[in-house]
Amino acid sequence: MEAFEEAVTALHTAVLTAWNDRDAAAFAARFAPGGHLIGFDGSQIPAPEIEAHLRPIFSGHATATYVWKVRDVHALSDRVALLRAITGMLPPGAEVPHPALNAVQSLIAVHGPAGWRVALLQNTPAQYHERPDLAESHTAELTPP
Template sequence: MNDTRLPELPSGDEIAVRGLYRRMLEGWNRRDGAAFAGPFAVDGEVIGFDGSGHRGRSVIAAELGRIFADHATPRYVAAVRRVRALAPGVAHLEAAAGMVPDGAEELDPGLNAVQTVIAVDAGAGWRIALLQNTPARYDLRPDLTEGLTEELRAMVGRGPEPA
């Protein structure tokens, strides 16, 4: 049997990938489309909570800028679950994220999500190639929904820094 193991991700690279994710969330929480898009590769992509897609850093910045101008967007809290290498110069970050609606003190469990980031380093530093934002509904598993909500609820008020 051919056991293909993924490469190890050096700790400095893991720190860099976590930093990209943190900067992206901070941009969202500041309602700044350019800051949100800044960590993305020039041809990076976002697949949103609603399934919408945006390709290219400039398109992501413009679309998020429009959203922030037209809507009172909730702020993120997040917990990074793991960061691992997929191949040399390619990393996968998985996080659980929750959102606190504008003006609210409490998390809205209906907005909980699992976020997947694929980051690449093609020699010029790490960048986000893809953000996939998937609703964390956990159909038929209310215990998982409640557990995630409680974990994220404990993070509300601690700022945008993902754990």
């Protein structure tokens, strides 16, 4: 694995780990100043507002925990990379991802003075309309043995 692939994968891991830790500041800190978060519900949050957006979610709700697998990381230039991943979410107390919360994530990372940061993180619900085999496969791949 090339150094940029490792760094961008580590960035993605840091973002989702911050979510799992319910740490709004750590989550937001991984974004470039002009970055954006597109949530599972289509919410569009610019980087300067991410921490304030997440803080009440983490303090007022028992959030599900991410599980994920990175599919690939591609260099788009020497300072820009695209990471694609599948994700699932474990509701509080669950050991298996809830299929309705499965998503496909796209992360565009940019390299600058502060290292690799998120320019865009987009969560797209993985509903696989009329293809239950794909939904089952997605969930199974993220389910611990």
